[in-house]
Structures are given as structure tokens and as C-alpha cells.
Amino acid sequence: MNVSSSHSTTESSDFTTAPDSFALSLDRGRLPRHIAVVMDGNGRWAKARHLPRSIGHQRGRRAVRRLIELASRAQIPVLTLFAFSSENWSRPPEEVEALMGLFAYALERDMDELHAHAVRIRFIGDREPLSARIRTLMIQAEQQTEYNTGLNLLIAVSYGGQWDILHAAKQLASAVLEGVIRLDDDPAALRLVFEQNLSTATYPPVDLFIRTGGEQRVSNFLLWQLAYAELYFTDCLWPGFDEAHFRDALQWYAARERRFGGLDE
């Protein structure tokens, strides 16, 4: 299926220059540094409208653009989106093809605008099963936006939290075998080497995890990085996730008392 042919060519920008009532409505001192999102519910959104699932994913892309724009305006440092999990490869081939076509389309179509708004893009996940075309587009997007200083946007494609941990564990084992570090070294040093080899190495841990679509599970997303995240679940199906939903999530987060395993003050 040629996904690109089914997209409108007259999309307007999601980045606004209007006075920013959204950003002004937020408690700046209590914003998360890193938000991770499981964007669930595209299929159900489409089914409820008697539309094919692929249309649900296309509308999901619009919600992605909207959230990137809102996170930029709120000056959130890092946003990680779960676009395609290691497990999603087992979906019907036509759905995998439609999703891959949509990613390629979005990479070609949205990159200049994201770059113009100083978004810095990185992809996390196992690139090996991806097509050469998508891999090339990913590298181009990363190179084009490498020196941007705005929102750090991490897109998880062919990603699994267990895959990430296993990869970092292997790297740590190699460092031990090469004598760079010893197993009886300070655990903090071992942890540092391990974390430097996770796909999120240079980014802070997740503060706020958002999952749309009503399910209350983590689904093999950033397992290590979510250790102390606040978990926010909403019944809203992903294509409908808008400014009001995002503000609700941020306000809920701002009211949380975070103790990181310690005691109340």
C-alpha cells in the first residue's frame, strides 16, 4: 500500500506563533524533565468510525505532531514516543507495511518543520529489521537536527525495554572482559557503565509515563528508565489526545509527591 498517496498535501503547521496560553497555564517549577508516551488506541479509534486501522494510525500521526508542538512550547527537555515495539512485528504484514510507510512519510514530510523549531531527533531501538530506506531517513533526520537545542525527541521504533537492557548488559560484560572495569568495583561505577550503554544514555530518567487507550501496563517500554516514573493512564484513544489531555496529565504530575523510595519531609 502506498501510504503517502492517501495523505493530504495541504496540512498546516502544528507549531503556532499565537500567544502561548498553554505554556502560561503550566506550573513551570513542577514540569517533568522526561515524558514517555505509549500511544495506544489508533485501531479502536478507527473501528469506532468504521474506518480501516491504517486511517487510525494516520490520525495518530497528527496527534504526534500536536504533542511535539505542545511539549516544545512547554519547554519539556525530553519526549520519548513508543512508535513501534519489538512485538509489533507480529502484526499482520499489511499493518506493519502501512505503519512503516507512515513512518517514512512522516520522516520525509515533517523533518524540515521540526528542524525549524529546533527539535533534536534521535531514534532508539533495533534498526536491523528496518528497511534500508527507513534507516537512511533516520540517519538523515538525526544528522539534520543534531545541533538543535530545543526539545529532545526520542522515537522508539522496533524497540523493547528488555532488548535495551540486554544490550547494555552485554556491553558491561564486554567492558569487564576487556578489563575496563571489574565486577568488584564500586556498584555506582558499574551502574554508570551500564546506563551509558542504554539507548537513553545521555538523557534523564523518565519522570512522567503517559499511556492512552485505557490499558494499564508498561508493555516492555523503557523498563529501566521508568523505575521512579509517575504512571498516568487515560481512556482517551491516541488520535484524540489533545492540548486539554496533555494539560491534565501535566497538572496531575505537578500535584504528585515524589519520594524516590525515601520518606516524607
Ligand code: FPP
Ligand atoms: C497503538 O495503537 C499504536 C501503534 C502500534 C503505532 C503508533 C503509531 C502512531 C501513533 C502513528 C505515527 C507515529 C509516528 C512516530 C509518525 P493500536 O494499533 O494498538 O490501537 P488499538 O489498541 O486500538 O488496536
